[in-house]
Amino acid sequence: MEMKIGELIHIKRKEKNITQKQLADFVGVSKASVSKWETGQSYPDISLLPLLAAYFNITIDELLSFRTQLTSTEINTIYAALQKELIELKPEIDQKIRRLIRTYWTCGPFVFQMAVLLLNHLDSLTAFDKMESWLAEIRGLFLHVQELSDNPQLIHHAKVMEASVVLIQEKPEEVIDILGTATPIFLPPELIITSALQMMGKIEEAETVMQTSLFQYTIIMMNVFIQYLPLTYQNEVQFVETAHRAQQFVTVFSIDQYHPLTVLPLYLQIAAGYLSLNREADSLCLLEKFTSLMEQTAFPIELHGDSYFTKVADWLSEYSNGGQPPKETQLIKLQLIQAVSGPPFDQLSKDKQYQRLLTRLNTLVD
Known part of the structure; x- marks a missing residue:
């Protein structure tokens, strides 16, 4: 069954027999924000997900995972929210990202963007684990996308990004093994x-x-x-x-x-x-x-x-x-x-x- 988070919030709110204003007051946003969530015009800030899940007595995964695939807009929204938390070094943000990746493990574009997010914020991530561990994990994500996806463009991008991880790992021979040395003929x-x-x-x-x-x-x-x-x-x-x-x-x-x-x-x-x-x-x-x-x-x-x-x-x-x-x-x-x-x-x-x-x-x- 496919269901967007806004639809789920609407259903759960009706089940609890509360108004949009009551829900808005509880989570600390405006009534208009709740209305936009429910109509799909915007999405709750990721920092509000634990509060919403607790209020409706469901898990965050249940709040998010009615669909195994995300739209590009949803991916962009999640990326921006997680990026902000990474910069602020919010506690357990590393585990939150990992949980989301597991939840949408079959959504190639999402896993790809999460790998890019981690790669672009390695400096922040070292507060949680060693650089070498993160690089190995990120490379594994790009490899997963290559194995999972049937989109040639996404596979190519994942391959190039895998090579960039390997370059950071200072393994130039492996980079050449992945990409070769010949300049590819570009046929736009x-x-x-x-x-x-x-x-x-x-x-x-x-x-x-x-x-x-x-x-x-x-x-x-x-x-x-x-x-x-x-x-x-x-x-x-x-x-x-x-x-x-x-x-x-x-x-x-x-x-x-x-x-x-x-x-x-x-x-x-x-x-x-x-x-x-x-x-x-x-x-x-x-x-x-x-x-x-x-x-x-x-x-x-x-x-x-x-x-x-x-x-x-x-x-x-x-x-x-x-x-x-x-x-x-x-x-x-x-x-x-x-x-x-x-x-x-x-x-x-x-x-x-x-x-x-x-x-x-x-x-x-x-």
Whole structure:
């Protein structure tokens, strides 16, 4: 039997013969919130689940597990709630995540997202167990998804993420065994999908497909630049040209406006490269750009389009954690600021411009 949590709350509330207002008062929310739960417009905060389960005299698993599969919206909601608790190091959050994974063990997309959540918050998880244990557990989750799913795209993503875990484990040979060394031939299906939609006269849908694809590729290209730049540090001409093209790419698509989380590490990577070439003035110039963008960026960040990418909102809501980055952005903010004060930039410690930049950055720390 399939039943959403809102439907279950409605049934249990009627069984107890109480009003929405009475339930709202008990759990400490508004009557409107309860109404939205019951009509499926929103979901209870995960922190309220134990209270609701106790009130209705059922287990949390019973409250959640009337269905073995979750929708992408439900997965995104749970991901965001658990991410918040991980950052706050709520007691037994590790066990809560494990219980949810067991409950939805046959829901491949959910297990995949929980594995991504754990991988993105390893620093927090070490408060509960050793890093090596978590990495082994996370790898096991990605392997489970590969064995469970019949979705080729999900299987591929799980395979790539498994390789990223193995890389963190410092097992490069195993990474090569999993992924190989040849650059795969990229045959984007969206080109065929778009052509089919055009043939059907569905021009607006075709435009949406292409726009969301272009949006994704700009982010992918940023990550490629970030990964490629350190490989050019020993070749000054190649490095300078790559740094120049990467910054032009940011400008052309205004990526700093809709995805600063990829632009900020790019600026740091370029600044580090210039420093390795003893070009301190150029390095400080990039650190200035980094600091200015940090000051302009409102944290926490939600992923969004802009005046050009006007058709990506639904895609972000459906496939990208409801528009939430996979890692809590306040934590990313702190890590980025700490990166400027550490190696290799600490060799600039006596430079007055660098000192002023650090002062500006430190004022951004909550």
